[in-house]
Amino acid sequence: MAAQNAEGVILRKYYLRETSYILVIFTREFGKIRGVIKGVRNPYPQFAGNFEIFTQCQLLFYRKKNRQMDLITQCEALDFFLPVRKDIERLTYASYFIELIDMVTSDYDVNEKLYRTLTESLRLLGSGASAKRVGRIFELKFLEALGLSPRLDECAECGSPIKEESCFSVKSGGVLCRVCGRRSRSCLRMSLGTVNFMRKIQLSELPKTSRIKVSRDVGKETEDILKRFLQYHINRPVKSLKFLRQLQDEGIV
Ligand SMILES: [Zn+2]
Numbered sequence: 001m002a003a004q005n006a007e008g009v010i011l012r013k014y015y016l017r018e019t020s021y022i023l024v025i026f027t028r029e030f031g032k033i034r035g036v037i038k039g040v041r042n043p044y045p046q047f048a049g050n051f052e053i054f055t056q057c058q059l060l061f062y063r064k065k066n067r068q069m070d071l072i073t074q075c076e077a078l079d080f081f082l083p084v085r086k087d088i089e090r091l092t093y094a095s096y097f098i099e100l101i102d103m104v105t106s107d108y109d110v111n112e113k114l115y116r117t118l119t120e121s122l123r124l125l126g127s128g129a130s131a132k133r134v135g136r137i138f139e140l141k142f143l144e145a146l147g148l149s150p151r152l153d154e155c156a157e158c159g160s161p162i163k164e165e166s167c168f169s170v171k172s173g174g175v176l177c178r179v180c181g182r183r184s185r186s187c188l189r190m191s192l193g194t195v196n197f198m199r200k201i202q203l204s205e206l207p208k209t210s211r212i213k214v215s216r217d218v219g220k221e222t223e224d225i226l227k228r229f230l231q232y233h234i235n236r237p238v239k240s241l242k243f244l245r246q247l248q249d250e251g252i253v
């Protein structure tokens with residue numbers, strides 16, 4: 001079978017034996033693949049160099065049939081995202097991004113938009129932009145790539161314009177006007193500033209979103225809303241988010 005070329009980001013890595021690893025990689029061209037890479041001469045398996053998680057690499061691999069693991073023959077690093085690895089908060093956000101991607105993707109299910117969201121978010125995270133803000137940007141673009149964008153341009157129930165402080169309904173998938181909000185049992189408080197901030201991110205290309213300014217209150221409200229919205233759709237605990245909360249509680253980040 002012919003060798004396949006792809007660009008991807010490493011989601012998981014397992015040490016197989018002295019010179020082999022199993023890699024789970026989210027590729028632009030094939031979606032998620034898992035394969036064995038052999039003949040890696042590395043006497044220190046805990047430092048896998050090219051094969052560290054969230055490294056972006058250029059791959060050459062052979063696709064196997066009958067649910068066998070693919071054979072990866074080449075994995076050349078394109079970007080290690082070094083600035084991200086030097087900062088515990090950025091590193092945790094990067095782990096959060098790949099954990100979410102890993103949760104929602106199936107093998108060989110291509111989603112180029114999701115791949116771009118991941119690589120552009122990692123790049124933004126390494127650029128010095130606020131890690132928290134990049135977290136929110138990733139979450140919104142991640143939802144968009146999955147076709148789950150929250151509706152923010154008008155009331156998600158009746159379609160009327162949003163002109164004043166309102167609330168967000170996880171179940172309805174967007175912001176509600178005052179009238180619909182009063183009828184909803186579990187509507188989360190949402191200021192007009194938060195609607196506008198999230199809307200601006202939705203309308204901007206990801207690399208340009210870091211210019212969008214946000215106040216502390218709006219940032220916090222956005223974080224709470226997106227956390228609940230993602231929980232509703234993913235419905236599984238996210239380990240890296242728990243770790244991030246611990247870092248915040250202990251005042252480390
Ligand atoms: Zn309404």
